[in-house]
Amino acid sequence: MRKCYKCDKKAQVYLPQHRLAFCKDHYLEWFDNRVEKTIKEFKMFDKNSKILVAVSGGKDSLSLWNALAKLGYNVDGFYINLGIGDYSQKSKELALKFAKKIGKTLNIVELKDEIATIPEMKTYDNRPACSICGTIKRYFMNKKAKELGYNIIATGHNLDDEAAVLFSNTLNWSIEYLKRQYPVLKEENGFIRKVKPLCKISEKESAIYAILSGIEYIEEECPYSVGATSIDYKLFLSQLEEKSPGTKLRFYSEFLRKMYPILQSYEEKVELGRCEICGEPSMNRICSYCSLKMKLQAKKEKTV
Ligand code: Q46
Ligand code: ZN
Ligand code: ZN
Incomplete structure (x- = not known):
């Protein structure tokens, strides 16, 4: 024993x-x-910070919310209802149930009231659902957190997520992305500070934590995640991990320790301004959210 x-x-x-x-x-x-x-x-935040956890209803975000609340941080939740059928309905119910259990506020954005649901947007836009979804989530997280008076956004990205992204960025030598792959993205140019406190915790560890803490979470994956390349990378890294425990953590931690500082000298050509329509940070005259909204509007009008 x-x-x-x-x-x-x-x-x-x-x-x-x-x-x-x-x-x-x-x-x-x-x-x-x-x-x-x-x-x-990583000097992410302290007990005076007002933290908003981006909650999906899954094990990682709920475990993170639970841990931060237990550790005594000032932390509420933020949920975006993407309108993806049963998946969204169930995940919203579980997020609400959890918020009630720990006595914290869950701030909710209903996409159908703001722009359109993800499946609806898919019918008007040729981009993959996850690309549209990513734009939307980033936009609302930043905008709503500021409006609601929070100064930190915490996401439930775990070690498996971070190692898979690092693997993909390394395979493609995407220096611009590698340069920003750090568990803290500083507040600047209209962006709120974003942090990933689970970056050194594996998916398995967060699932065990959720189960042992009695957290009810959505086990189904989003239907749009099927076939994503990141799943192949995760599988591959998990096979390596099986053979040699600690591989993922070493890969990620050593990147942060040895490569990340070197990459900071790499010159970035990105110039960030403000969107002419909504005022949020943007690399172009009009941000990707507003152009998505305009495109959607135009296509809707055409079909009427
Ligand atoms: S929710 Fe959105 Fe994910 Fe679904 S549509 Fe893709 S990005 S898979 S984390
Ligand atoms: Zn013991
Ligand atoms: Zn905009």
């Missing part, structure tokens, strides 16, 4: 990449401490 690393109880969780085993209570404590350590390591 494997014993807990901290007490005499039987271990319920074994983490081969850290060579650690824990009982339920000590695992939850380890997870919260790891989140806290990451927040401190």
